Amino acid sequence: MLEYRHDRKVLGEWPGILARFELPDGRLGTLHRTFLDPVTPAKASIVSPDGEILDVKLNDMTLNPLAGGAVRLMQPVDGEIGVGEGLETVYGGFMETSVPVWNCLNRVLLSQFVVPEGFGIKVVHIFMDFDHVDPKTGKSPGVVAGMALAKRLRAEGYTVVLHRPRVRGTDFADQWTTRYLASRMSGPLGRQASPSPRVARAF
Structure with missing residues (x-):
């Protein structure tokens, strides 16, 4: 409480x-x-x-500037970790792919994420929010943040796997919830539509 x-x-x-x-x-x-x-x-x-x-x-009470950090929800597995904006988003990504995840709180902090030393991380999965297009920029803010992080991490020598939900205006929490509810309604057929562990939709 x-x-x-x-x-x-x-x-x-x-x-x-x-x-x-x-x-x-x-x-x-x-x-x-x-x-x-x-x-x-x-x-x-x-x-x-x-x-x-x-x-x-x-998160109004901060001890230090937040740039570069994350909520470390799980331990990396085989040198891989996934990052995204919010708690629900990254847990949705985990349920979809079985990639262990950390969340960065928002898209600005996601774009600033720094891979910490000591974990043996070599591959970073980025679970982007597929936001609606901002009329001022003509771009999806969540995708822009994810792509900016990907560009920097690749320049630093990391392998990056980008993940984006199928439907615009959604995140991975929405996508997993929709798939889960569909599987509940359709029984075995819905379960057959579930992706295999660690199978990622990437581009």
């Missing part, structure tokens, strides 16, 4: 996820908090006394 503070006042307690965001050298960057609904499997809806809808994902 986590306390939610707003304007220096405690609004209440909600179940939540507490994640350690680590910098490349292992120092703590921040503790990322995600507040959950106590009844349904969803994020909480938290409203201030004056009616403001509050953010249910917080």
Whole structure:
């Protein structure tokens, strides 16, 4: 259970996820908090006394600049790790491919990710959000961030595998949820459509 503070006042307690965001050298960057609904499997809806809808994902207290870091959810396997923006996105990527994953909190921090030493990482999978096109730039912000990271990591000598959801406007959490629900509805046929472990849709 986590306390939610707003304007220096405690609004209440909600179940939540507490994640350690680590910098490349292992120092703590921040503790990322995600507040959950106590009844349904969803994020909480938290409203201030004056009616403001509050953010249910917080990392407002940082010990050090966050550039380069990630939440290290799993251990790399065979020199491979996958990275993406949010917790749900990378877990969706893991469920789709069995590649162990870390999350970087957002697309800006994803583009700044630095592979830490000491893990033997040689291959980095990037699970990009397939955002709608930004009318100002004519580009998908999530894809742009992933491609920027890929370009830099390749220049540093890493093998990079890019993954993008099939449908624009979705991320890997959406894609895995859709596939899972379809398999629940269709039984054996739905399960036959599931990808084999470590089979990645890459480009």
